[in-house]
Amino acid sequence: MLWTNIFAGFGGQGVLLIGQLLAYAGMYEGKNVSWLPSYGPEMRGGTANCSVVVSDDPIASPCINMANCVIAMNRPSLDKFEQNVLPGGKLFINSSIIDKKATRTDIDVYYVPCNEIADKLNNPKVGNMAMLGAYLEATKAVDSKSVLDALLYKLGEKKAHLIPLNEQAIELGKESVRDQIK
Amino acid sequence: MAKKLMKGSEAIPEAAIQAGCRFFFGYPITPQNDIPEYMSARLPKVGGCFLQAESEVAAINMVYGAAAAGARVMTSSSSPGVSLKQEGISYIAGAELPCVICNMMRGGPGLGSIQPSQGDYFQATKGGGHGDYHLIVLAPSSVQEAVDLMHTAFDLADIYRTPVMLLADGIIGQMMEPVEFHEHEKRELPDKPWAVTGYDPNGTKPRAIVNSLYIEVDELQEMNDRLQARYKEIQEKEVMVEKYNTEGAEVIICAYGTVARICKSAIALCAEKGVKVGLVRPITLWPFPEKELVEVMAQPSVKRELTVEISAGQMHEDVRLAINGSKPTDFYGKPGSYTPTAEEIAEYILKTREA
Numbered sequence: 001m002l003w004t005n006i007f008a009g010f011g012g013q014g015v016l017l018i019g020q021l022l023a024y025a026g027m028y029e030g031k032n033v034s035w036l037p038s039y040g041p042e043m044r045g046g047t048a049n050c051s052v053v054v055s056d057d058p059i060a061s062p063c064i065n066m067a068n069c070v071i072a073m074n075r076p077s078l079d080k081f082e083q084n085v086l087p088g089g090k091l092f093i094n095s096s097i098i099d100k101k102a103t104r105t106d107i108d109v110y111y112v113p114c115n116e117i118a119d120k121l122n123n124p125k126v127g128n129m130a131m132l133g134a135y136l137e138a139t140k141a142v143d144s145k146s147v148l149d150a151l152l153y154k155l156g157e158k159k160a161h162l163i164p165l166n167e168q169a170i171e172l173g174k175e176s177v178r179d180q181i182k
Numbered sequence: 183m184a185k186k187l188m189k190g191s192e193a194i195p196e197a198a199i200q201a202g203c204r205f206f207f208g209y210p211i212t213p214q215n216d217i218p219e220y221m222s223a224r225l226p227k228v229g230g231c232f233l234q235a236e237s238e239v240a241a242i243n244m245v246y247g248a249a250a251a252g253a254r255v256m257t258s259s260s261s262p263g264v265s266l267k268q269e270g271i272s273y274i275a276g277a278e279l280p281c282v283i284c285n286m287m288r289g290g291p292g293l294g295s296i297q298p299s300q301g302d303y304f305q306a307t308k309g310g311g312h313g314d315y316h317l318i319v320l321a322p323s324s325v326q327e328a329v330d331l332m333h334t335a336f337d338l339a340d341i342y343r344t345p346v347m348l349l350a351d352g353i354i355g356q357m358m359e360p361v362e363f364h365e366h367e368k369r370e371l372p373d374k375p376w377a378v379t380g381y382d383p384n385g386t387k388p389r390a391i392v393n394s395l396y397i398e399v400d401e402l403q404e405m406n407d408r409l410q411a412r413y414k415e416i417q418e419k420e421v422m423v424e425k426y427n428t429e430g431a432e433v434i435i436c437a438y439g440t441v442a443r444i445c446k447s448a449i450a451l452c453a454e455k456g457v458k459v460g461l462v463r464p465i466t467l468w469p470f471p472e473k474e475l476v477e478v479m480a481q482p483s484v485k486r487e488l489t490v491e492i493s494a495g496q497m498h499e500d501v502r503l504a505i506n507g508s509k510p511t512d513f514y515g516k517p518g519s520y521t522p523t524a525e526e527i528a529e530y531i532l533k534t535r536e537a
Contacts, residue, residue, distance in 0.1 A: 020187075023358060027185060033187070033360060035357065036357045036358075039356050060444075061444040061446060061447035061524055063523070065525055066525060
């Protein structure tokens with residue numbers, strides 16, 4: 001099993017975090033993982049992305065050019081990374097704020113209304129978790145239980161009360177793509 | 183012990199502390215600021231001292247002082263900052279003191295960029311400052327290896343009384359990977375009778391003086407002979423190298439650090455096309471694994487070598503010296519900060535094969 005992923009969006013959408021949660025979850029499940037953020041003169045509201053690899057075998061390159069999965073949380077990310085999905089790979093689009101459809105026909109595309117799901121839960125911050133839920137449903141790369149364990153580790157006991165909300169967001173994200181899975 | 187997901191630039195200082203490092207002197211520069219940040223929080227808790235110096239020059243001279251007192255000490259910086267430290271590093275080499283220097287290379291020359299680069303290979307492996315000296319240069323290609331090499335670095339520094347450099351790139355620093363801090367095989371370490379720890383006029387220990395100034399020609403010669411003898415011993419005993427997929431390979435890639443891992447992905451892409459490519463990855467850049475590379479290249483299956491670096495071909499010069507014309511060698515890479523992709527490297531190998 002080898003999942004190479006690019007998570008992309010604008011700063012503040014939490015793409016680096018969901019990438020990290022996937023890496024932690026993979027590690028908890030005994031897999032090899034790597035998480036590499038794009039770094040540079042970044043700023044809030046600017047673009048952000050990270051490459052995450054989850055693999056049964058030792059990971060060769062942590063730097064991903066062509067990925068099994070691309071997660072695009074905003075339009076510039078879709079424009080930039082649609083071409084980086086391997087043929088037969090998966091592309092996840094935050095359909096709440098990306099008004100464009102994918103142009104590739106050799107890949108599986110999933111439209112996830114992240115912001116609407118977050119609105120439904122009255123918390124604009126959990127749109128990323130909805131996307132992660134969609135990703136988990138379509139790939140089964142890791143178990144969502146491991147993701148929640150990772151989230152608890154990141155949040156710490158003081159913020160543990162936020163777990164149910166995030167769990168709901170993951171669940172609604174999963175639901176949103178269930179009928180899109182071939 | 184359970185694995186932890188850690189950033190390279192947090193795992194490296196943690197490993198240093200576990201290796202007994204208690205003193206850190208540095209000056210901020212991207213992309214290695216997490217190292218001093220981590221040290222500033224952790225060192226006071228383990229009875230150590232973290233100090234942000236007023237400049238890189240001050241920091242390396244503080245390292246000089248702590249090393250002279252026999253402490254396990256390190257500094258870290260990135261390319262332009264390491265240039266500033268070169269005078270001090272030469273003094274430390276001349277005074278025959280152990281210390282560890284971490285360089286998270288970024289693009290150059292000048293202030294360059296803050297993206298990964300391998301443009302400091304010459305500076306690291308050929309001395310860097312003035313005079314006839316070498317550093318032992320260790321090049322990790324994963325966060326776990328960086329952790330393991332920190333222990334090696336401090337031990338080698340003590341055994342050979344020499345500065346040791348951990349030469350990594352921004353990717354190793356920024357990347358998170360699972361790490362394990364396991365027990366390390368303890369090497370036999372020499373005492374430090376030369377350390378300046380306070381003179382007791384009634385004691386038996388002779389007065390210790392640390393210095394790199396030898397005004398008399400003969401005395402300077404003696405010191406240089408001592409250094410060269412030590413370097414020879416290091417070259418004989420301390421070479422570390424990873425050979426990957428080399429048996430029966432048609433092409434041998436030579437690459438180090440993160441680039442070597444990208445090459446492993448390129449090797450997989452070439453294998454899909456039925457072309458067998460192997461990798462020789464120097465873990466010690468100095469001493470360079472000359473003998474090991476020559477052995478791999480001598481296999482009848484091997485037709486040529488390709489060095490891949492984020493530089494204009496600095497390590498390629500050492501590769502050429504090692505191979506010494508016995509088989510064709512080639513270089514792929516760019517100076518500055520452009521990290522080649524696995525697809526590009528594979529494409530180049532396949533293209534040059536047909537040509």
